[in-house]
Amino acid sequence: MTDGGNGADEYIADLAGYVTASPSSYHAAAEGARRLMDRGFSALDERDDWSGLGPGRYLVVRDGALVAWVVPDGAGPATGYRVVGAHTDSPGFKLKPHPDLGLLGWQQAGVEIYGGPLLNSWLDRELCFAGRVTTRHGVEHLVATGPVARIPQLAIHLDRTANDGLTLDRQTGVQPVWGAADPGGLMTVLLAGSGLDPAHVVGWDLVVADTQPPRRFGGAQEFLASGRLDNLxxxxxxxxxISAAPDDGPTIAVLAAFDHEELGSQSRSGASGPLLADVLERTTAGLGGDTSAFRRALAASVCLSADAGHLVHPNQPGKHDPVNRPRPGGGPLLKLNANQRYATDAVGTAVWARGCAAAGVPYQEFVSHNGVPCGSTIGPLTATRLGIRTVDVGLGLLSMHSAREMCHVDDAVALGAAVAAFFSLPD
Known part of the structure; x- marks a missing residue:
């Protein structure tokens, strides 16, 4: 597939374009909405009346989250849902209030660590700031700079033990440098070209992102290196x-791209919040359903929780299960955990197996080494909140939570094919 067959080149170029356009969760949601509206989706306002909402293609954006759905012809009050769940945020750094720091001629930005990034991977990279700002009137604006900052590493001459195990102080060791003089403060730099007066900006949700574009590499160009593959x-x-979901499908196709998964999902736009339940319940009501019909619809629903997972690391194979060792190019992952850190069960496994078979792609199982703690996803949260049968899957990576992760091209293309097939499986 890496030679360009089956649309691999187009798929990877499109993925790279989406990542590049999405340096923050707010940009990821906005770019997703733009792409879907270009494909005939209608953007709804949560404050409007959705009663009588019939067959069609719809989306709603809540902060850095996006939900899109396709109500097929013939959908009724108890029609079930096929949900693909994902998240728009990635680990990194978030700009603090009063971010201007100055020391010994250097201008620095005060940042707070967001989630669980591999801190050392962010050193010596040209970084941008991106996200949303609000004026005192509550108007939101998306902003993104070019490469304006860098977290410089201390020279080996000044720390001869650095290669024995570099540890960064989480307060003093990660503040980016952005200037050598004060041209008016960091916000002046961040808002340059936006038309906004820094004096009118009172709040911001701005993160740091690596500006190096995604790039294919490898002997056969079989790998993709990029920031934010987890989980864009x-x-x-x-x-x-969801763009290709059929208008005559057996269920209502849904994409739920939440924010704040890297923090535990507890926010109004996270998977622990009410966003997905709000959209599904209002959609059922628009089709004439009551509470009983909504519960019946949920009982007939399935969620595919899609979040990146781990390939076996060639330099650290002992960190992986000795038998289940996902390899590059072996297909996307089915993620299982006995302690419900992932929500996959035997019935959900069959759903995923049918989807991969329909797409003509392989898949491989991932379980954690018993001595290595297992991460989690939105899957168990969605299953718990709504009672929807949930299957955890994802793209296998190396360097997860690095500023620059990597995957096999074939696995990314296969994930896309399997997710698309999931929406078209017979009920």
Whole structure:
């Protein structure tokens, strides 16, 4: 597939374009909405009346989250949902209030660590700031700079033990440099070209992102290196799949791209919040359903929780299960955990197996080494909140939570095909 067959080149170029356009969760949601509206989706306002909402293609953006859905012809009050769940945020750094720091002629930005990034991977990279700002009147604006900052590493001459194990102080060791003089403060730099007066900006949700573009590499160009593959690779697969979801499908196709998964999902736009339940319940009501019909619809629903997972690391194979060792190019992952850190069960496994078979792609199982703690996803949260049977899957990576992660091209393309097939499986 890496030679360009089966649309691999187009798919990877499109994924790279989506990642590049999405340096923050707010940009990821906005770019996703733009792409879907270009494909005939109508943007709804949560403050409007959705009663009588019939067959059609709809989306709603809540902060850095996006939900899109396709109500097929013939859908009724108890029609079930096929949900692809993902998340728009990635680990990194977030700009603090009063961010201007100055020391010994250097201008620095005060940042707070967001989630669980591999801190050392962010050193010596040209970084941008991106996200949303609000004026005192509550108007939101998306902003993104070019490469304006860098977290410089201390020279080996000044720390001869650095290669024995570099540890960064989480307060003093990660503040980016952005200037050598004060041209008016960091916000002046961040808002340059936006038309906004820094004096009118009172709040911001701005993160740091690596500006190096995604790039294929390897002897056969079989790998993709990029920031934010966890988890924009899943959002991108969901966007393409929901765009191609049939208008006469057996269920209501849904893409739920939440924010704040890297923090535990507890926010109004996270998977622990009410966003997905709000959209599904209002959609059922628009089709004439009551509470009983909504519960019946949920009982007939399935959620594919798509979030990146781990390939076996060639330099650290002992960190992986000795038998289940996902390899590059072996297909996307089915993620299982006995302690419900992932929500996959035997019945959900069959759903995923049918989807991959329909797409003509392989898949491989991932379980954690018993001595290594297992991460989690939105899957268990969605299953718990709504009672929807949930299957955890995802693209296998190396360097997860690095500023620059990597995957096999074939696995990314296969994930997209399997997610698309999931929407078309017979009920």
């Amino acid at each position: 690779s899943s959002v991108h697969a969901g966007l393409r799949a």
